[in-house]
Amino acid sequence: MQILYYAFDIHNMLPKPDQMNQVIVLLNVYHGRRKPSEISKNMDITLQGVIYHLKNLRKSRYIDEENRITKEGFQFLYDQLSEMREFINENITDLDSVMVWEAIAGSRIEKGDDIFLRMNSGYLYAYHEGPGASGKAENDASEGDLVGVTQISGMIDVSIGVLDIVIIPDSLDETVISKLKGIIEDRKNSEIAAMGEGGFVAARKLGLNPSIEFGSLPASFEACVRGISVILLVSRRRFHYSLREIPELENRYNPVRAHIIDLT
Secondary structure, eight states, X not given: OEEEEOOOOOXXXXXXXXXXXXXXXXXXXXXXXXXXXXXXXXXXXXXXXHHHHHHHHHHTTSBOTTSOBOHHHHHHHHHHHHHHHHHHHHHXXXXXXXXXXXXXXXXXXXXXXXXXXXXXXXXXXXXXXXXXXXXXXXXXXXXXXXXXXXXXXXXXXXXXXXXXXXXXXXXXXXXXXXXXXXXXXXXXXXXXXXXXXXXXXXXXXXXXXXSBOSSHHHHHHXXXXXXXXXXXXXXXXXXXXXXXXXXXHHHHTTTOOEEEEEOO
């Protein structure tokens, strides 16, 4: 994966104010608020304003007569939110390019030096020579110290890690242990993460000390987007609690995708 920093012209991808209100009203409908009074209270706008937007949404066939979102309404909502996300992401990237980023000095660096950024073991390092994204050092730093970096441009190469989520049964018999050993042997360079007591017990039975123990699911995604592969051990019971969170994390840490291996 290559992370690109660049300057660009800001495009107006946000809906017009009136359309923005329609999107927010439709979001309320999508989340189960069908009464105009409920939506009015949640949005902190007048009841008349909500009724006006509901009328227009119904006219556009985005909601039905009972104020339920339609297929067309869902598509409209998805498209609008996608454009807003693109607008936000592009402008955050633009702001990031002028903000101070932090990196680890790969050698002695002086303030104002031209430096190059590369990932190393999951961390961003600054060097005097390329390849890598370039920037300016904001402070003096000895090797291994923290250096601030501004005016970043170019590409940072990141080899995205692989995330394997292994669902384990409550009873860890010899067959399960053997399968776990096979998975770990096939992925020798992966870090081990444990989610909850079940995952921790499984790791210890394998003679392993998990490098990620708490906040394991988001931490595993974070590690992968930094180039570190992870095997996350979790019980089926605990995994079910995380089903809703996984798609959100996949979206946030795109292009990391969770590979589910069910041993139960």
